[in-house]
Amino acid sequence: MFKYVKQLTSLVAMIAVLFTFTTETMAAKKSKTLKNTQKKGFVRCGVSQGLPGFSNADAAGNWTGVDVDVCRAVAAAVLGDANKVKFTPLSAKERFTALTSGEIDILSRNTTWTLSRDADIGLTFVGVNFYDGQGFMVRKDSGITSTSQFKDGISACTNIGTTTELNMRDFFNSKGISYTPVAFEKADEVVAAYDAGRCDTYTTDKSGLAAQRTKMTNPDDHMVLPETISKEPLGPVVRQGDSVWEDIVRWSLNTMIEAEEYGVTSANADSMKTSDNPQIKRLVGAEGEMGAAFGLDNEWNLRIIKQVGNYGESYKRNIADTGILPDRGPNELWTKGGILYVPPSR
Amino acid sequence: MKFKKILPQFLTLLFIVLIFGFFTMNAQENMDTRGIEFGFGFLSKEASFDIQFSLIDYDGSMSYGRAYLVGLLNTLLVSFIGIILSTILGIIIGVARLSPNYLINKTASFYVEFFRNVPLLLQIFFWYFAALRALPMPEDASLFFGSSYMTIKGLYTVAPVWNNFDIFFIALIIAIIVIFFFNKFAKKKQEEEGKQYPKFFISLGIFIIIPAITFIVGGVDLSWSFPELKQLAKTSFTYEGGMGIPPELIALTLALTLYTATFIAENVRAGIQGVGKGQKEAAASIGLTPSQVLKLVIMPQALRIIIPPTTNQYLNLTKNSSLAAAIAYPDLVLVFAGTAMMQTGRAIEIVGITMATYLTISLAISMFMNWYNKRIAIQEK
Incomplete structure (x- = not known):
């Protein structure tokens, strides 16, 4: 019998370890994500595999883009430093699994907010940081200037795992046009195949088309058609079940948009502390206890504005100045003819 | 003492069950807290996405189950073609490697060394993108084999249009059954009376004649549909009618075949070299013709060396076909574990x-x- 004592004890020990692990996960309930993030010292953020203007890494591995800035804002609020973010590039297919399985804590990857995604698969959308719509790109020399010129037999390149495939079908079906979908797993291959002439048109969100056009051999040979065939509100996503974390991400984004509305920028944020407007004072942490509800200090929003900037600065830096979409269109503040409107921080 | 024997096994089993139990429990709990339900009901829901290439009738209004079937059949199609072609090519290259001709021998070894040492995914990308770039646009494509066009959008070729195809199909099956019984009969005759029939030619004759009769008496009719150039826009063309084979399928088949054939070629070479020289000489000395030596003496011994590792290659080819997702060939992984998984969010189930x-x-x-x-x-006796 003694022969097995050693094996038995190790077995019992392993089982014991398993059980303590289980009970621990059950006990830690209230904003586990915030606690873990502060313990780790960085925000785990899921981004795209390279979409200029939204999330794109340069040769040195520095990430930039409006989606990236949302994660940076959360890092500034929670950890005090906008650079304490670990970015995980994800394909469209992997993104939700990475989030629900806990590999990342924020998914900020030009993801469309839809009912089924919000309700079905254990995700919560916290807001919209870019209003987009699906469009078509064609070669200029084809002479096509409108989707009404599409004919039976057209082939359309796109990538899988997105709402694009569904919108495309709805669009062609409603027009009664027969088409060939050519769906790739990654955006780079879609661009390469369309560029080579495999497809007559390339369809995805218009912002994506504008960004990917810059990657073509001759960007000037291609144009985006004026029609928009769907609503694509893009925004950051968190796991369902941690409402505190959800609120932190939501209000980090809202802070950036509201700061633009009140003219608070990274340059003047400190001086705004002495503003006469109580709304502005709340935005820079000089009045009220705006961070307490999240378990954060009072200057969480000031740090976001100082380190990342307001939404307008982020848009200009990433999307307008890079020549992707100089015109803000619907992504302008509601006070300036756009539809960006966020609830007040108070 | 029996107890001592059973106890460790029992504990191991218990341990495995506990581990599985732990993971299942954890997964269930995590899914509960995030509001994810487990179930296969989604398979009957409408898929609402279209698929480029399908062997069966499919459109987006059909179910996810149907989409699964489309993906499965596409995987089976590319695996089947790949296995057949790589076997043929593998045998040719394998025999060529043993050729006394210096040029043939070296070309074959160069081929093997090159294609088995470059990662398969790279080869797939190469054939897809290099071929895409090299192929002409539909309007510039030149005719070959009288009615086919090889273009960047795929291979457009003639399609058969059948009348009463089912009658023809039944005739084919009957022909195969007849051939089977004829061969059995011929074998028996040879064993009992030593009488030999030209089995191959008679089988071929049966295979052609029986289905041919259905054209005369069965009302079977075959006509052809030819691809025709169609203008979509000023500089954009496609082909209509006929049969279109997507370039993704061609590139994937090509890459899988060239890659797997190298391993099969090595198996074939090993198999043939594994049969002793004396076997061949002994067979020749009892008066067998060279083709009989190969068929009756060398091959049976070589095949037992060739087949087991070749089975592995067939399995590899089938599994490697899942790399299709990279170049938009709608196989099981792209359609089901890709789009369908994304639309439903049912990662574990799918x-x-x-x-x-x-x-x-x-x-x-x-x-x-x-x-x-x-x-x-x-059969060792």
Whole structure:
């Protein structure tokens, strides 16, 4: 019998370890994500595999883009430093699994907010940081200037795992046009195949088309058609079940948009502390206890504005100045003819 | 003492059950807290996405189950073509490597060394993108074989248009059954009376004549549909009618075939070299013709060396076909574990089904090859 004592004890020990692990996960309930993030010292953020203007890494591995800035804002609020973010590039297919399985804590990857995604698969959308719509790109020399010129037999390149495939079908079906979908797993291959002439048109969100056009051999040979065939509100996503974390991400984004509305920028944020407007004072942490509800200090929003900037600065830096979409269109503040409107921080 | 024997085994089993239990419990709990439900009901829901290439009738209004079937059939199609072509090419290259001709011998070894040492995914990308760039646009394509066009959008060729295809199909099956019984009869005759028939030519004759009769009396009719150039826009063309084979399928088949054939070629070479020289000489000395030597003496001994590792290659080819997702060939992984998984969010269920499917395909191939191996194995007396 003694022969097995050693094996038995190790077995019992392993089982014991398993059980303590289980009970621990059950006990830690209230904003586990915030606690873990502060313990780790960085925000785990899921981004795209390279979409200029939204999330794109340069040769040195520095990430930039409006989606990236949302994660940076959360890092500034929670950890005090906008650079304490670990970015995980994800394909469209992997993104939700990475989030629900806990590999990342924020998914900020030009993801469309839809009912089924919000309700079905254990995700919560916290807001919209870019209003987009699906469009078509064609070669200029084809002479096509409108989707009404599409004919039976057209082939359309796109990538899988997105709402694009569904919108495309709805669009062609409603027009009664027969088409060939050519769906790739990654955006780079879609661009390469369309560029080579495999497809007559390339369809995805218009912002994506504008960004990917810059990657073509001759960007000037291609144009985006004026029609928009769907609503694509893009925004950051968190796991369902941690409402505190959800609120932190939501209000980090809202802070950036509201700061633009009140003219608070990274340059003047400190001086705004002495503003006469109580709304502005709340935005820079000089009045009220705006961070307490999240378990954060009072200057969480000031740090976001100082380190990342307001939404307008982020848009200009990433999307307008890079020549992707100089015109803000619907992504302008509601006070300036756009539809960006966020609830007040108070 | 029996107890001492059983206890460790029992504990190991208990341990495995506990581990599985732990993971299941954890997964369930995590899914509960995030509001994810487990179930296969989604398979009957409307898929609402279209698929580029399908062997069966499919459009987006059909169910996810149907989309699964489309993906499965596409995987089976590319695996089947790949296995056939790589076997043929593998045998040719394998024999060429043993050729006394310096040029043939060196070309074959260069081919083997090159294609088996470059990662398969790279080869797939190469054939897809290099070929895409090299192929002409539809309007510039030149005719070959009288009615086919090879273009960047695919291979457009003639399609058969059948009348009463089912009658023709039944005739084919009847022909195969007749051939089977004829061969049995011929074998018996040879064993009992030593009489030999020209089995191959008679079988071929049966295979052609029986289905041909249906054209005369069965009302079977065959006509052809030819691809025709169609203008979509000023500089954009496509072909209509006929049969279109997507470039993704061609590139994938090509890459899988060229890659797997190198390994099969090495198996074939090993098999032939594994049969002693004396065997051949002994067979020749009792008066067998060279083709009989190959068929009756060399091959049965070589095949038992060739088949088991070749089975592995068939399995590899089938599993490697899942790299299709990279170049938009709508196989099981792209359609089901890709789009369908994304639209439904049922990661656990869909990955589970996909894994079970590949396992089933692989086991089926294994079983068939084991059966074949047993059948042709030398019965030692």
